[in-house]
Amino acid sequence: MSEIFSYERLYNFAYNVFCNIGCNPGDAKLATSVLLSADLRGVDSHGVARLTGYVRLWEVGRVNAAPAIKVSYETPSTAVVDGDAGLGLVVAPFAMKVAIGKARIAGTGWVSVKNSNHYGIAGYHAMLALEDDMIGISMTNASALVAPTFSIERMLGTNPIAVAIPAGDQPPFVADFATTTAANGKLEILQRKQEPAPFGWVQNKDGQPSTDANELKSGGALLPLGGDREHGSHKGYALGSIVDIFSAVLSGASYGPWAPPFPAYVPMPENMPGVGLGHFFGAMRVDAFRPASEFKAHMDNWINRFRAATPVPGEEKVLIPGDIEREMEVFRMAGGIPLVDPVVQDLQQLAQKLSIIF
């Protein structure tokens, strides 16, 4: 069961929550916009459903609501940003803007971030580059839930990659995906419905393929994109590793199985090799390669041609990355955002605890 809430209502609530824990109004607005962009775009696992999780991290002292985010090292096209344990929702846009600033002068900008926290949906940050006619890239490491090919142990997060590419008359190309077969949010939906997961999504605690959507609770793991070796899981494992290394080994954040876990009740790993969670951002000016008008005309041509590809029987058309999320955004901004009952109850409890109207 679920209930529908207007964007404004959820926005006001989340904004008040962020203010309540000590964010200044600018940061609270930014964090709320990033968080709710997930709900609008249909990535329900990364929206207000996570709000209580952020508050809990603040309660245990792992989130600093008033961080002094700074560039700690830089070259003409690179920088390292120290997030000062701030909300990733605030640290990430700061870092992406540093990348965009570098790209204005050097053609491209690349920023690796340490000492941060969960940054919401990857796509939001990548899309910040679009208005400047730049390609935006965003990735982050995350709590270790994923077993590499041949591993029983969870060593990587779902480590998403987002790439946003501007077009002309067409809407932009926006890919935003976890480097696992399925994101954890999709597994949670199956758990609620008490339905099995397809093979290739999870393995059990002994490293065997499983269709039990609850495997993660009993020591199992998510699987890298590909699912098993025969279907290319070593490629998903490599992608997740690249995200981990760019986000955390380059910056000095904590990596691999040492990535700080999102749930505040999970103890921090021992002997962490770096500080907090890591992200990686890139911005490339398209006119650092060819005139922007030319590039955008060819992107329109690319998009039109792919949209016109003959679909398989039973499917209406071939989609361009970003199509579904963009349509969902329009739909939910007008018609409201559905939240499942457990999320509604969770937010009601949070409202009560902080004495905020929901």
Place this chain on the structure above:
Amino acid sequence: MSEIFSYERLYNFAYNVFCNIGCNPGDAKLATSVLLSADLRGVDSHGVARLTGYVRLWEVGRVNAAPAIKVSYETPSTAVVDGDAGLGLVVAPFAMKVAIGKARIAGTGWVSVKNSNHYGIAGYHAMLALEDDMIGISMTNASALVAPTFSIERMLGTNPIAVAIPAGDQPPFVADFATTTAANGKLEILQRKQEPAPFGWVQNKDGQPSTDANELKSGGALLPLGGDREHGSHKGYALGSIVDIFSAVLSGASYGPWAPPFPAYVPMPENMPGVGLGHFFGAMRVDAFRPASEFKAHMDNWINRFRAATPVPGEEKVLIPGDIEREMEVFRMAGGIPLVDPVVQDLQQLAQKLSIIF
């Protein structure tokens, strides 16, 4: 059946072939080294097995053996390289060196290439960055053999991505993979053995899942990494698209279904929107983010920890991307390179045609 050849023998033969079609000695050496690195590293589909294919492209005038490769546009951290229809085996290292040169000054370098041809294995070019303590990135578009999610039509190549990351005491991390479930070369092995392909590798001409390894010959297509929508093929499709756009839309090469086909007997697509095949290269100085010694010590730690992950029963250990290829390289350099009979016959015919000793 197969026969074993020494590296030297294959090297001398390929070198003579490249000289014979008009490459200068430097270019012939470079092209041979790139080509044979595939045979050494066990990527048999991209080694001397393709030599005749390159010669055929030269015969029909699609490969220029004496190209004037040049930087046609640049900013501090970017460049576009015009390959002048040269062998990709020669154009790609030129472009990668431009990226490395930019990175020395700006921290990173990013080069998109147009007017090129098939560039051999992606990993070779990425690995050029390692000796300068840089991360190397290499990707290319290719003949359209892959159907996007929900498409019957072949719209993308197997569009590989390679990322090489330096370590300290450990060998480097080298990922090099097609953005399809399985590379075309793996399908060719099954064709020779007359064995079926696993589900998720190919679809038939009607867009239905198939296990027939010969599907490509009857209008079928390779599938993006993930295989089907339920297993994340939209992610593989997005990755292949990103490679296509970075390689060809940024540079002005021909993209998507218009990418020039590798087999010289296949007619060129009509209304090509760009010139030749495209590649994309990146080089990032690790000390543009943190001191190289620090980075390399943490990469060693990363690699050691992943290698030590508890393996699933029946598997010896968790592998690091590049392990298999590096071990194969040592093995084949010492013990020789096995070539299957059809490849041997093909090379014998080539030797006869060009009056070169094989």
